[in-house]
Amino acid sequence: MFHALEECQQVIENAPHLCNALPCMTPCFNWFEAVYFWMGLKLYDLVAGPRLLHLSRYYSAQESVELFPTLARKGKDRTLKGTVVYYDGQMNDLRVNVGLACTAALAGAAVLNHAEVISFLKDEGCDRIIGAHIQDNLTGKEFDAYAKVVVNAAGPFCDSVRKMADNDAKRTICPSSGVHIVLPDYYSPKGMGLIVPKTKDGCVVFMLPWLGRTVAGTTDSSTTITMLPEPNEVEIEFILDAICDYLNVKVRRVDVLSAWSGICPLATDPRAKNTESISRDHVVCEDYPGLVTITVGKWTTYRSMAEDAVDTAIKSGKLSPTNKCLTYNLHLIGGD
Numbered sequence: 001m002f003h004a005l006e007e008c009q010q011v012i013e014n015a016p017h018l019c020n021a022l023p024c025m026t027p028c029f030n031w032f033e034a035v036y037f038w039m040g041l042k043l044y045d046l047v048a049g050p051r052l053l054h055l056s057r058y059y060s061a062q063e064s065v066e067l068f069p070t071l072a073r074k075g076k077d078r079t080l081k082g083t084v085v086y087y088d089g090q091m092n093d094l095r096v097n098v099g100l101a102c103t104a105a106l107a108g109a110a111v112l113n114h115a116e117v118i119s120f121l122k123d124e125g126c127d128r129i130i131g132a133h134i135q136d137n138l139t140g141k142e143f144d145a146y147a148k149v150v151v152n153a154a155g156p157f158c159d160s161v162r163k164m165a166d167n168d169a170k171r172t173i174c175p176s177s178g179v180h181i182v183l184p185d186y187y188s189p190k191g192m193g194l195i196v197p198k199t200k201d202g203c204v205v206f207m208l209p210w211l212g213r214t215v216a217g218t219t220d221s222s223t224t225i226t227m228l229p230e231p232n233e234v235e236i237e238f239i240l241d242a243i244c245d246y247l248n249v250k251v252r253r254v255d256v257l258s259a260w261s262g263i264c265p266l267a268t269d270p271r272a273k274n275t276e277s278i279s280r281d282h283v284v285c286e287d288y289p290g291l292v293t294i295t296v297g298k299w300t301t302y303r304s305m306a307e308d309a310v311d312t313a314i315k316s317g318k319l320s321p322t323n324k325c326l327t328y329n330l331h332l333i334g335g336d
């Protein structure tokens, strides 16, 4: 049922790898930072256990600039003491997304992209959702799909879907905009990223090699929900300003090849009594019978999000699965 198979093929051809291990450098400008990051990242190695990609290690200032030639050795009032390099997983989200859809289809799911839920079907007493009315946005055709449980995984849009079930549903999403810019490849060496966990403004900034270019980011500011979020000049300048503090070259506005913005759904649990607890951990709830909502979370935790959503759906629909959730060890198509 996949629409636009050629779109999927293009994604796979342009990004043949699902993911890779990327060394990331954290600059230290005083000895306290060096010990603090070294200990923190050694703890990270320990927690990774058998899944550790490579051990983190300390590099002197001289070794660091050899590894990352654009890294500033001297700043305004500071001198680079060294860096701690650790390994992180880097993945292509488009490619993993297509891999997930193909894996689901192979397991028997009917997968349909470019399709939108426009209303819900309810039982006679309007006590429970029993399906969804769907519009195929490529053909304009509308149709109904019936289900024992519906899972709402609409990310930042999940409140508008909850409102289709119950117009009085409380708003839970606090949308946050994250902007990234793309720079020419010479700003970062081929196999090494730079991550600053806390800039002078208290933000995280990074520069990572990405598909033959350098990607730098990010911002984290509240925004409104729209289908096509766009980065603005202030956000682009903010990133340029933040990375310039750590480089021995001036990154100019004309060097920005492209920029994009994405909306992160941060949320309060609809069952919470107040709105103080904005969460970056995923939230699963069934606040209308038959509709399970899963939101917030990260790609990093998507398998555990899926497991929690499926377990909640099993309870809601009183389903009798033949096996336990397989998500934890499931290989994605293309994962080899």
Ligand SMILES: Cc1cc2nc3c(=O)[nH]c(=O)nc-3n(C[C@H](O)[C@H](O)[C@H](O)COP(=O)(O)OP(=O)(O)OC[C@H]3O[C@@H](n4cnc5c(N)ncnc54)[C@H](O)[C@@H]3O)c2cc1C
Binding pocket: 115, 116, 117, 118, 153, 154, 155, 156, 157, 161, 177, 178, 179, 218, 261, 262, 263, 264, 265, 294, 295, 296, 297, 298, 299, 300, 301
């Ligand atoms: C800038 C940025 C940087 C990030 N960086 C990282 C990172 O480094 N590591 C990490 O782990 N995570 C990262 N994340 C988080 C991760 O990308 C999000 O958590 C994830 O995309 C949320 O996934 P989701 O499936 O819940 O929502 P989405 O990816 O937003 O998907 C929701 C989908 O629902 C669809 N939809 C909406 N309404 C309807 C409807 N009525 N009917 C049918 N479909 C509908 C939308 O079209 C969309 O495709 C980042 C996010 C952003 C924005």
